[in-house]
Amino acid sequence: xxxxALCDCNNFFVSCERIYxxxxxxxxxVVLSSNDGCIVSRSDEAKAMGIPMGEPYFRIExxxxxxxxxxxxxxLAMYKEVSSKVMRLLSGFTDKMEEYSIDExxxxxxxxxxxxxxxxxxxxxxVGRWVGIPVSIGLAATxxxxxxxxxxxxxxxxxVFQITxxxxxxxxxxxxxxxxxxxxxxxxxxxxRWGIFTAGDxxxxxxxxxxxxxxxxxxxxxxxxxxxxxxxxxxxxLPPKSIQVSRTWGSPxxxxxxxxxxxxxxxxxxxxxxxxxxxxxxxxxxxxxxxYRHSGECGYFADSVRFGNPILSDAExxxxxxxxxxxxxxxxRRYTQGGVTLRDFCESSSRQRELWExxxxxxxxxxxxxxxxxDMINERLGGLAIYPAALAAKDKKWRPRVKHLHAEPxxxxx
DNA sequence: TCTGGGGTCCTAGGACCC
DNA sequence: TCTGGGGTCCTAGGACCC
Numbered sequence: 351x352x353x354x355a356l357c358d359c360n361n362f363f364v365s366c367e368r369i370y371x372x373x374x375x376x377x378x379x380v381v382l383s384s385n386d387g388c389i390v391s392r393s394d395e396a397k398a399m400g401i402p403m404g405e406p407y408f409r410i411e412x413x414x415x416x417x418x419x420x421x422x423x424x425x426l427a428m429y430k431e432v433s434s435k436v437m438r439l440l441s442g443f444t445d446k447m448e449e450y451s452i453d454e455x456x457x458x459x460x461x462x463x464x465x466x467x468x469x470x471x472x473x474x475x476x477v478g479r480w481v482g483i484p485v486s487i488g489l490a491a492t493x494x495x496x497x498x499x500x501x502x503x504x505x506x507x508x509x510v511f512q513i514t515x516x517x518x519x520x521x522x523x524x525x526x527x528x529x530x531x532x533x534x535x536x537x538x539x540x541x542x543r544w545g546i547f548t549a550g551d552x553x554x555x556x557x558x559x560x561x562x563x564x565x566x567x568x569x570x571x572x573x574x575x576x577x578x579x580x581x582x583x584x585x586x587x588l589p590p591k592s593i594q595v596s597r598t599w600g601s602p603x604x605x606x607x608x609x610x611x612x613x614x615x616x617x618x619x620x621x622x623x624x625x626x627x628x629x630x631x632x633x634x635x636x637x638x639x640x641x642y643r644h645s646g647e648c649g650y651f652a653d654s655v656r657f658g659n660p661i662l663s664d665a666e667x668x669x670x671x672x673x674x675x676x677x678x679x680x681x682x683r684r685y686t687q688g689g690v691t692l693r694d695f696c697e698s699s700s701r702q703r704e705l706w707e708x709x710x711x712x713x714x715x716x717x718x719x720x721x722x723x724x725d726m727i728n729e730r731l732g733g734l735a736i737y738p739a740a741l742a743a744k745d746k747k748w749r750p751r752v753k754h755l756h757a758e759p760x761x762x763x764x
Numbered sequence: 765t766c767t768g769g770g771g772t773c774c775t776a777g778g779a780c781c782c
Numbered sequence: 783t784c785t786g787g788g789g790t791c792c793t794a795g796g797a798c799c800c
Contacts, residue, residue, distance in 0.1 A: 383768035390768075390800095405768040424768085451800045565774055567798080594770055600767090689769090713765070740800050750768090772799080781789080 351515070352579065353459040353466050353489060356496040357440055357473060359433075360504065362453035363391035366432045367422050369482040371756060378419040382407050385750035386423055386600045423752040435481045443473055448583040456493055456583050470510040485509070490518075493581045494574035498549070499533040515577060518721045522575060523550035532571040537564055541655045549575060589627055589695065595620040596637070596689020599748040603685045610640060610675060611741055612748035613688045618737065620690050621664045625725055630660035630701055630762050632694030636668065636674045639687040651678035663717035666723070667692075668738070 359365060363381040368374045378395035382388065388406045396419055401410065407421075414421060433452045441447050447456035459466050470487040477485050488499025489512040498521065503511035506628075515519050528538035532548050540563065546552050552560075553575040561569045570580040595616040603609050613636060622629055633656045641648030653674040659669060671690055679685075724736050 385768065387766090387768045405769085408766045427768095455800080536797065565797090567774070590771080592771075596769070598768065659791070766791085769799100772797100774796085774798105776795090777793090779790100780793085782787105 351577075354493055354496040354579075354583070355457040355459055355466065355470055356450075356488045356493070357455050357457060357477075358451035358486050359436060360393055360486055361393055361478075362433075362483070363429055364393045364396075364422075366425075366429045368754070369432065370428075374420055378417065378661050379422065379425050380414065380419055381422045382754065383424055385600065387598065387752055390424065395583075401458060415564070422755045422756060423754040423756065432481065432483065433482050436477055436483055436485075437478060439477055440473065443469065446583055446585050448585055449587065456464065456496065459489075459582055459687075461530070467510060467512060470666070471508065474509050487511075489513070491515070491577045492574040492579045493583070494531050494571055494686040494753065495577065495752045498525060498529070500530065518577065519550065521549075522553055523548055525549040527552050530571060530575065532567060537568065568652040584759070589629060590623075590691045591695070592691055593620050593623050593627075593631075594689060595623075596687065597748070597750055598687045599685070599749050600751045602640075603748055604681075604683070606676075606679055606681070608744075608748060609679055609685050610672060611744055611746075612636070613671060613675055613690065614668055614738065615748075616689045617667050618664055618734070619669045620692050621662070621721065622725060622728070624662055624667075624692055624695075624720060625698070627695075628698050629691035629695040630662040630698040632660040632696060634656055634670055634674075634693070635689075635691045636671050636678070637689060638675070638678060638685050640683040640685045642686060649683075653678050656694070660701055661714075662695070662698050663714070663718040663721040664738070665720070681734060 361432065363376075364379045367379065367381060374393075377393070378399060378401075379392070379393040380389045380396050380401060381391040386407050388402070389410070392401055392403065399417055399419070401414070401419065401692075413419075429452060436453075437447075437449055437455060440455050440457060444459060446460070448456040450456055459469060466489050470489060473487060474485055477483055484501050486503040487510045488496045488501070488503050489510070490496040490499045495518070499511045499513045502513075502521070503509055517688045522539070526538075527533055527541055527546060527549050530552065533541070533552070541547075541552060546555060553572060555572070557569060557572060560572050564571075572670055573580045583682060597612070597616065599612055603612060633654060635652055635654035637649065637650065637652035639650050655674060657670075661724045674760070728735050728750050
């Protein structure tokens with residue numbers, strides 16, 4: 351029987367803030383999403399006060415203030431840095447590991463591992479002491495079961511919980527079906543209508559019925575609950591299939607020039623990610639949204655394009671994006687959000703060569719060399735040390751609001 | 765004034781082909 | 783009058799995840 355461990359960082363964003371501000375330890379803390387939009391991480395103390403996940407900040411702000419909850423604007427760059435420290439440490443415990451998300455990793459302990467509970471406790475100690483992040487660890491035969499085990503671990507004293515072949519039935523029968531990884535709100539409601547309320551009920555249901563009602567994904571979840579692995583560990587990161595960069599803007603934008611600059615920033619950021627993965631984009635979509643979702647007047651406009659030969663330089667990406675933006679923008683509207691998606695990737699080195707390598711081809715090659723050079727400089731100096739002149743000398747009112755940002759000690763990456 | 769941002773996979777149905 | 787059989791590819795929409 352294989353042994354899969356899911357290592358999950360507790361209240362990850364809050365725990366990251368606490369590394370740099372130890373005064374927050376033991377106090378109720380929440381972290382906000384981009385643009386201070388809603389709550390995306392809560393400390394145990396904040397959870398105990400009944401502050402819900404995903405709650406819009408503006409709505410709950412008076413309550414947070416009254417209860418003395420400390421509010422932090424999200425600082426994703428810092429969380430990513432902490433995450434990579436955690437992942438590096440975890441990778442020392444096995445050669446088969448999947449980085450599942452910014453705060454979770456599956457580790458395959460193999461069949462002949464030493465006592466898995468002991469190993470898990472050591473991981474907890476080391477990550478806690480060396481990085482400063484508390485983690486919970488679930489152990490079981492499949493990814494779906496280990497995910498369930500890690501939820502139980504969070505509520506247990508030692509932060510480690512194992513589901514064995516013997517204990518599985520009891521655990522599943524006492525777990526609501528909506529707490530199973532892969533069963534969302536819609537499926538849980540459907541299952542409820544059929545009298546399936548616990549993970550145990552679901553595990554015992556006829557597989558043919560599950561296949562029919564919930565597609566092969568549902569069937570895989572069911573098999574995994576029975577201890578039959580269906581979801582392999584993805585140990586080498588796969589290249590992305592799409593790259594999206596979009597933002598809700600700090601204040602509504604009306605002029606084409608402002609919208610243009612705001613979207614341009616997104617395009618440049620998407621281009622950086624694209625080149626980092628050594629990919630070229632075969633298609634691009636640009637979108638803008640105006641008005642607010644719950645006000646009467648709002649709308650969504652998008653345009654997309656395919657490239658005969660995939661592109662990767664900022665010059666070409668920006669040119670195409672701005673051309674599309676010109677088509678979907680209309681004056682007199684208050685735009686609140688926009689962004690870009692790149693798709694249909696191929697490896698940048700394996701693109702087809704042009705039949706006629708003429709001056710246009712030369713120009714493209716030059717643009718690509720330039721983008722790569724700019725990437726190198728920006729990576730070394732951090733942030734956007736070099737950026738298009740069009741973005742200079744603007745007041746950048748599209749930048750998301752971050753009213754509660756606390757500076758952490760700067761880590762220079764020179 | 766007001767509710768984030770970034771992904772993946774699956775399926776059904778249409779277009780099109782031989 | 784009445785219309786085969788089989789296949790691929792693409793897209794939109796749904797569901798789920800962090």
